[in-house]
Amino acid sequence: MxxxxxxxxxxxxxxxxxxxxxxxxxxxxxxxxxxxxxxxFANAGMLSYGYTNPWAAPGIPFKALKWMMQDMAPILVSPSSFNVKTASWMLRMLGQCGEEAYRINKRRMLRISEYSRTCFDEFTQQLPFDFDHRSKGTIELFRDQEKMDSIGADLASLKECGVPHEVINHADCIRYEPALANVPEKFVGGLRFAQDGTGDCQxxxxxxxxxxxxxxxxxxxxxxxxxxxxxxxxxxxxxxxxxxxxxxxxxxxxxxxxxxxxxxxxxxxxIYPIKGYSLTLPLLDETKAPQSTVMDEAFKVAVTRFEDRIRVGGTAEIADFDLSLKEKRRKPTEFVVGDLFPGAGDISKATFWCGLRPMTPDxxxxxxxxxxxxxxxxxxxxxxxxxxxxxxxxxxxxxxxxxxxxxxxxxxxxxxxxx
Missing domain, CATH: 3.50.50.60 (FAD/NAD(P)-binding domain)
Structure with a gap:
């Protein structure tokens, strides 16, 4: 055919x-x-089979309002791009924020992600070409204990879906990501997905x-x-x-x-185009860099290791099809990589990029x-x-x-x- x-x-x-x-x-x-x-071309680089979550979740409307007030908000709505289509999509997404809808959507997403992990395992054995692939897991890093103590519903959902995961303490975060020993005061613990990976999508x-x-x-x-x-x-x-x-x-x-x-x-x-940003930094010091992916829970920014580069991806802008690079949106990614992995990469030579993520309401x-x-x-x-x-x-x-x-x-x- x-x-x-x-x-x-x-x-x-x-x-x-x-x-x-x-x-x-x-x-x-x-x-x-x-x-x-x-x-x-330059997404965050995470192969987050276990770290798979719907945007629409219980409590998100309230969190989104709080984020809007932050200088380095994970989500930003661009007033110049706000129109009937944008409003309609946002309302449909908010309609998916109930507990039952969240469970249904997460199960559907995990079904595909976990299957994709199996496919990648088979594929890399059949065609072992280079794409900076690593299989060292993802750590969702928590900066405060109160937030870490509130993840019970997520843990129950992961258990229900059979996704391997472990709650790790401060010492274990450093054991899996030794460079975090340079900033021990920045975090309290994490949630680790050992079967996740990384790689350069392009x-x-x-x-x-x-x-x-x-x-x-x-x-x-x-x-x-x-x-x-x-x-x-x-x-x-x-x-x-x-x-x-x-x-x-x-x-x-x-x-x-x-x-x-x-x-x-x-x-x-x-499907709505959600703009995401990334920085790609040349590696300066491997001992100060992540081994895999560290997701900063507070800022929703991922720091991912490639062989000789660091990719920092995150932030979301509801801006229709606007592809302009806004320097203000560079700030969260620069802050997180500099705060968690100081000296790891050359920020002065970083490449700034944005792309459109095709988001459905669920x-x-x-x-x-x-x-x-x-x-x-x-x-x-x-x-x-x-x-x-x-x-x-x-x-x-x-x-x-x-x-x-x-x-x-x-x-x-x-x-x-x-x-």
């Missing part, structure tokens, strides 16, 4: 790889000049694209996807800046831009078939596109191949937005 994968980020390239491996003729259509040139996607070419995947770069043509309940072609393209099946992997393609043909897909991606028989989606992964990439790609490949998926795909498809 001839299949067009629309989008060349990590989700699209992973989808193409699994489909080509199952015998299909696959072409990836990407508007940039290369793969992983947008949201997949490196991974670029290497995977090369392996994809070896098994027949073709790439059409500098090609903007504009619209889908529908006739008699099927997609007949996709209109692009380079003309009409046709296939037997189409997979939408366009992240934040997916609604622009799907909404005009009747699918009101509530934080669950949209993976599966649609009422249009040859149209499929693998999009809306929010902050977890890197983490969920292989699991969601393998899942959509199985669905397209009419093969029983290895995990339950209940509640993942676009159907949940059509009721």
């Amino acid at each position: 001839k299949i067009l994968v629309l989008g060349g980020g990590v989700t699209g390239v992973s989808t193409a790889w699994y489909l080509a491996n199952s015998g299909h003729e696959v072409t990836v259509v990407e508007r940039c000049a290369t793969v992983a040139d947008e949201t997949s 490196k991974f996607t670029t290497n995977l694209a090369e392996h994809g070419r070896e098994i027949g995947v073709q790439f059409k770069f500098d090609t903007d996807v504009k619209a889908l043509a529908v006739s008699s309940g099927k997609i007949t072609s996709v209109h692009t800046s380079e003309g009409e393209l046709t296939a037997d099946a189409y997979v939408v992997c366009l992240g934040s831009y997916s609604p622009m393609l799907l909404n005009p043909i009747g699918f009101k897909l509530p 934080s669950v991606p949209v993976i599966g078939s649609t009422p249009i028989t040859n149209l499929y989606t693998n999009t809306g992964h929010g902050t977890l596109g890197w983490t969920m990439s292989l699991g969601s790609a393998r899942l959509i490949s199985d669905i397209i191949n009419n093969k029983a998926p290895e995990i339950d795909n209940e509640g993942l498809s676009i159907d949940r937005y059509m009721k």
Whole structure:
């Protein structure tokens, strides 16, 4: 079967790889000049299989109000970008903040993340290429005891979902991340996910694209996807800046831009572009740097170690499709890496970046078939596109191949937005 994968980020390239491996003729259509040139380019680098949480959670509305008053707020709403679409999405997200909705959404997300961990384990044995991969876990670091004492509900949810984790004390934080011994007064303890990992998403996607070419995947770069043509309940072609393209099946992997393609043909897909920022620092002193990922619970900023670099990712800006780099949003990332790992990286030579995370109101991606028989989606992964990439790609490949998926795909498809 001839299949067009629309989008060349990590989700699209992973989808193409699994489909080509199952015998299909696959072409990836990407508007940039290369793969992983947008949201997949410089994300936080966390493969957070266990550290998987919906944005919408009990207590979040109150926390969000408090954050808005902070100088280094984890979440910022840009007044200039606030419109009806933004307000509608925010209201839908707030509607998911109840305890039952949180449990449902977290189970759905963990189902994909844990499956993706299995896929990454298998994949790195099959194709051992370099992407700065480490498997040394994630520590969610707590700066105050009161906050650490309040994580009972999260621990119960992790236990219910069978996610390996451990609450660790101050000494254990230093045992797993020795550089924290330089700032012992900054934290009280942590929550550790031993099976989590790290890796450079852009490196991974670029290497995977090369392996994809070896098994027949073709790439059409500098090609903007504009619209889908529908006739008699099927997609007949996709209109692009380079003309009409046709296939037997189409997979939408366009992240934040997916609604622009799907909404005009009747699918009101509530994916919103949440802007995230990162810094990438050259490594100065390995003894002062993290070994894996440390997530600062107070500021929602992750400090992740690559081989010769440190990636610092975090903050969220509700700003529609604004991709301007705002220096004010650099402050939280610079503060956290300098506060927890002073002297580890060269902040004066840091690269500042931003990208758009495709967020659904329930934080669950949209993976599966649609009422249009040859149209499929693998999009809306929010902050977890890197983490969920292989699991969601393998899942959509199985669905397209009419093969029983290895995990339950209940509640993942676009159907949940059509009721």
